[in-house]
Amino acid sequence: MDPLKMQAPQPPVCPITPSQFLALPFPWPLFQMSFYFSDTAVLLFDFWSVHTPTGMVLSVLVILLLSMFYEAIKMGKAVLLRRALLALPRSLSQESLVEPEEGGTGPAQGRWFRYHVGQTLFHVVQVVLGYTVMLAVMSYNAWIFLGAIAGSTLGYFMVYPLLGRG
Numbered sequence: 214m215d216p217l218k219m220q221a222p223q224p225p226v227c228p229i230t231p232s233q234f235l236a237l238p239f240p241w242p243l244f245q246m247s248f249y250f251s252d253t254a255v256l257l258f259d260f261w262s263v264h265t266p267t268g269m270v271l272s273v274l275v276i277l278l279l280s281m282f283y284e285a286i287k288m289g290k291a292v293l294l295r296r297a298l299l300a301l302p303r304s305l306s307q308e309s310l311v312e313p314e315e316g317g318t319g320p321a322q323g324r325w326f327r328y329h330v331g332q333t334l335f336h337v338v339q340v341v342l343g344y345t346v347m348l349a350v351m352s353y354n355a356w357i358f359l360g361a362i363a364g365s366t367l368g369y370f371m372v373y374p375l376l377g378r379g
Contacts, residue, residue: 246353247353248353248354248355248358249353249354249355250354250355250356251269251354251356252264252265252266252268252269252356253269254269254272254352254354254357255352256272256276256349256352256354256357257345257348257349269354269356272356272357272360273356273357273359273360274360276346276349276350276357276360276361276364277360277361277363277364277367278364279342279345279346279349279364280346280360280361280362280363280364280365280368281364281365281367281368281371282342282368283339283342283343283346283364283365283368284364284365284368284369284372285368285372286335286338286339286342287339288372288373288375288376289335290332290335290336290339291376292375292376293328293331293332293335294328294332296328297324297325297328297329297332300324300325300328301325346361346364349361
């Protein structure tokens with residue numbers, strides 16, 4: 214076969230032009246940009262596709278629990294911060310935190326570092342949970358949004374009294 218006569222592969226042709234897409238009645242089929250009440254939604258991943266009222270109730274319950282866990286993690290970080298501040302030496306200087314005294318690290322420095330590692334892990338979990346709930350809410354399903362709000366409210370209500378005990 215002659216290489217000069219070979220044709221380059223053609224890009225796929227879209228079945229609809231941009232002007233035809235914009236002429237579709239609003240809301241566009243895949244771009245729901247306002248809250249709606251429905252028992253169907255795709256949340257976060259294709260495999261989390263909800264098509265029944267029971268599935269929606271379970272999905273709202275999962276989002277509610279994730280929101281509650283987010284609030285618990287947030288309060289846990291506050292408790293760890295308080296403990297880390299109490300673990301700091303009374304006379305605080307940069308040298309006392311950076312350079313260990315002779316004979317190894319002091320107990321205050323070791324405790325402070327453990328609390329810092331704990332806070333870092335709590336922060337990572339908090340960020341992952343926060344973005345997960347945010348992306349679920351961005352499905353614009355009003356039931357999911359109400360589940361996130363209810364979970365955040367219940368989580369704060371249940372966990373806040375524990376802050377004083379930490």
